[in-house]
Amino acid sequence: MNKFSPVALLSFLLLSHFLFGQTPQIQRIDPTNWWIGMKNPALQLLVYGQNAGTLSYSLNYPGVKLVKTHKADNPNYAFLDLTIAPNTKPGKLEILGKANGQTISRQYELLPRTKNPKGQGLTSADFIYLIMPDRFANGDESNDKFADLRDPQADRAIPHLRHGGDLKGITNHLDYLQELGVTAIWLTPVIDNDEALKREAPDRMQAGYHGYHFTDHYQIDKRFGGIEGYRQFSDALHKRGLKVIQDAVYNHVSDDHWMFREQPFKDWFNQWSAYTNSSHKEQSLFDPYAAASDRKVLLDGWFTPFLPDLNQRNPFLSRYLIQHAIWSTEMFSLDAWRVDTYKYNDLDFLNRCNQALLTEYPQLHIFGEAWVNNPVAQAFFVKNKLDLPFNSNQPGGLDFVLYDATNAALREPNGWDTGVNRFYQALTTDAVYANPQKLVTFLENHDTDRYFSVIGEDLAKYKLGVTWMLTTRGIPSWYYGTEVLMKNTKNPSDAEVRRDFPGGFPGDRSDKFTAAGRNNQENEAFDYVKKLATYRKATPALHAGKLMQYLPQNGTYVFFRYTSDKTVMVATNTNDTDINLDTSRFTERMSGFSKARNVLTDEVLTDIKSIKLPGKTALVLELSR
Ligand SMILES: [Ca+2]
Numbered sequence: 001m002n003k004f005s006p007v008a009l010l011s012f013l014l015l016s017h018f019l020f021g022q023t024p025q026i027q028r029i030d031p032t033n034w035w036i037g038m039k040n041p042a043l044q045l046l047v048y049g050q051n052a053g054t055l056s057y058s059l060n061y062p063g064v065k066l067v068k069t070h071k072a073d074n075p076n077y078a079f080l081d082l083t084i085a086p087n088t089k090p091g092k093l094e095i096l097g098k099a100n101g102q103t104i105s106r107q108y109e110l111l112p113r114t115k116n117p118k119g120q121g122l123t124s125a126d127f128i129y130l131i132m133p134d135r136f137a138n139g140d141e142s143n144d145k146f147a148d149l150r151d152p153q154a155d156r157a158i159p160h161l162r163h164g165g166d167l168k169g170i171t172n173h174l175d176y177l178q179e180l181g182v183t184a185i186w187l188t189p190v191i192d193n194d195e196a197l198k199r200e201a202p203d204r205m206q207a208g209y210h211g212y213h214f215t216d217h218y219q220i221d222k223r224f225g226g227i228e229g230y231r232q233f234s235d236a237l238h239k240r241g242l243k244v245i246q247d248a249v250y251n252h253v254s255d256d257h258w259m260f261r262e263q264p265f266k267d268w269f270n271q272w273s274a275y276t277n278s279s280h281k282e283q284s285l286f287d288p289y290a291a292a293s294d295r296k297v298l299l300d301g302w303f304t305p306f307l308p309d310l311n312q313r314n315p316f317l318s319r320y321l322i323q324h325a326i327w328s329t330e331m332f333s334l335d336a337w338r339v340d341t342y343k344y345n346d347l348d349f350l351n352r353c354n355q356a357l358l359t360e361y362p363q364l365h366i367f368g369e370a371w372v373n374n375p376v377a378q379a380f381f382v383k384n385k386l387d388l389p390f391n392s393n394q395p396g397g398l399d400f401v402l403y404d405a406t407n408a409a410l411r412e413p414n415g416w417d418t419g420v421n422r423f424y425q426a427l428t429t430d431a432v433y434a435n436p437q438k439l440v441t442f443l444e445n446h447d448t449d450r451y452f453s454v455i456g457e458d459l460a461k462y463k464l465g466v467t468w469m470l471t472t473r474g475i476p477s478w479y480y481g482t483e484v485l486m487k488n489t490k491n492p493s494d495a496e497v498r499r500d501f502p503g504g505f506p507g508d509r510s511d512k513f514t515a516a517g518r519n520n521q522e523n524e525a526f527d528y529v530k531k532l533a534t535y536r537k538a539t540p541a542l543h544a545g546k547l548m549q550y551l552p553q554n555g556t557y558v559f560f561r562y563t564s565d566k567t568v569m570v571a572t573n574t575n576d577t578d579i580n581l582d583t584s585r586f587t588e589r590m591s592g593f594s595k596a597r598n599v600l601t602d603e604v605l606t607d608i609k610s611i612k613l614p615g616k617t618a619l620v621l622e623l624s625r
């Protein structure tokens with residue numbers, strides 16, 4: 001299906017001829033602007049318009065050279081290779097296109113680079129907060145819906161439609177996020193999703209409220225605040241010392257994307273003679289016994305029938321996606337990228353894209369979503385120490401291995417290799433990663449069941465898992481609402497785990513952004529996270545120190561984070577019953593220490609030879625002499 005059809009193209013051309021005549025046009029140029037002083041002097045412009053590919057191009061601007069013009073399969077596209085010398089002055093250059101004695105001109109702006117903080121990257125000192133903007137807070141009711149969009153609706157009563165949340169709504173609650181200890185905000189995509197409702201299930205039509213269905217890379221959805229709103233959002237975060245993380249989707253676009261409706265090349269998308277879904281099975285990429293056909297189905301199969309799979313082996317598409325990533329980083333002063341559906345992309349493309357970003361922004365962090373179930377698979381998609389046929393250059397990745405282990409540790413009864421042993425064992429395989437501290441850990445996200453529901457709405461277990469995540473290695477990320485015990489499973493759909501944050505929307509009956517609006521249990525959860533995240537941020541031993549863990553015994557699990565001047569002990573008891581923990585087994589890390597301060601209660605323990613560990617409890621103890 002959706003094959004680029006010569007008959008369709010011919011009909012389009014005949015219709016166009018009838019409507020517009022043959023006068024070529026330049027309707028748009030992507031990237032929509034560029035900057036002088038980038039490390040890479042090369043820039044490739046996509047020029048689109050009626051017969052834009054038939055024009056003969058030239059430009060005259062000191063420092064800028066038009067090196068080559070490429071034609072596409074579709075006559076409405078041209079690709080111009082430019083070089084921009086380092087000493088070029090900012091300004092508007094004129095791109096001229098000539099045909100049949102006529103000249104069309106179009107201005108193209110080269111801006112000076114901004115001095116805003118950007119490309120700051122993430123470290124294990126950070127605490128990421130993931131927000132789905134449509135579902136967090138509505139700061140501007142005038143942008144909830146627009147009659148000129150393909151989906152003109154917004155209705156909070158219907159889980160699968162847009163609800164009206166926006167960037168202004170998030171900006172209004174930055175005090176709340178900073179009180180919690182957040183240092184970086186990751187939004188699900190804010191790029192234009194101007195698409196019709198899609199059939200996500202036989203009985204359900206769904207809006208692109210989550211943002212993953214791009215329809216124009218160079219527009220920010222006006223329901224979230226548009227380009228200017230996103231720039232203001234980024235500025236507001238940076239003024240407070242918060243970092244900005246954008247969500248990239250390189251693998252696919254919506255079938256309402258303007259370039260799917262009019263494809264530049266026959267191979268812009270991966271085409272199949274009959275619809276072929278991706279297998280979602282990444283094993284074929286690293287399996288030494290894999291069949292090439294299995295790799296092809298994973299990589300080139302479509303994510304869904306309405307998400308056409310981009311062919312990143314087309315060099316023009318590859319450039320288009322990479323330049324868009326750089327444009328976004330510069331335009332919106334981004335500090336890090338989360339990359340959606342990482343495992344479905346052409347591997348060489350991913351490395352080229354990561355490298356291009358890191359060349360311009362060496363500190364930038366990139367962490368992809370490769371939903372896998374074992375350490376070798378996870379290591380394959382990041383910098384690793386394995387001898388594999390392909391070496392990824394991705395600095396970090398989302399830690400699905402530890403996510404699975406955490407859930408299992410809290411759900412399973414304790415056994416030889418079950419219960420808390422799962423968490424311990426996951427960390428024992430860290431030798432495969434070049435730097436496990438760069439992995440991004442999480443208890444839940446927008447694609448999983450809510451953490452509080454997974455653990456049976458047990459507040460004691462909640463604190464155990466939170467403690468592990470905020471005290472072990474890696475960069476912790478947090479899904480909006482976990483701190484106020486938002487719950488639900490994905491039954492009957494994803495929308496159940498993407499409910500509106502209570503208090504974010506006009507007319508909400510409760511306001512969980514305030515202590516007064518939260519019930520006792522919610523305040524207990526919020527205060528616990530806040531206390532631990534705040535301590536963690538201020539304590540290098542806890543986020544950057546070495547990690548030493550001991551074999552779990554009888555449902556207890558003890559580990560240490562330490563530097564030369566500070567040692568923090570994390571002692572956890574996953575049993576229902578209290579125990580007295582004999583600490584003689586931990587002399588290697590405890591010798592010389594005689595006291596401890598419980599950092600969550602500020603209680604001082606004067607005898608640490610034996611520590612009372614109540615059932616289902618985690619103690620975070622700062623040791624002293
Ligand atoms: Ca709104």
Ligand SMILES: [Ca+2]
Pocket residue numbers: 251298299300301309310344345346
């Ligand atoms: Ca793909």
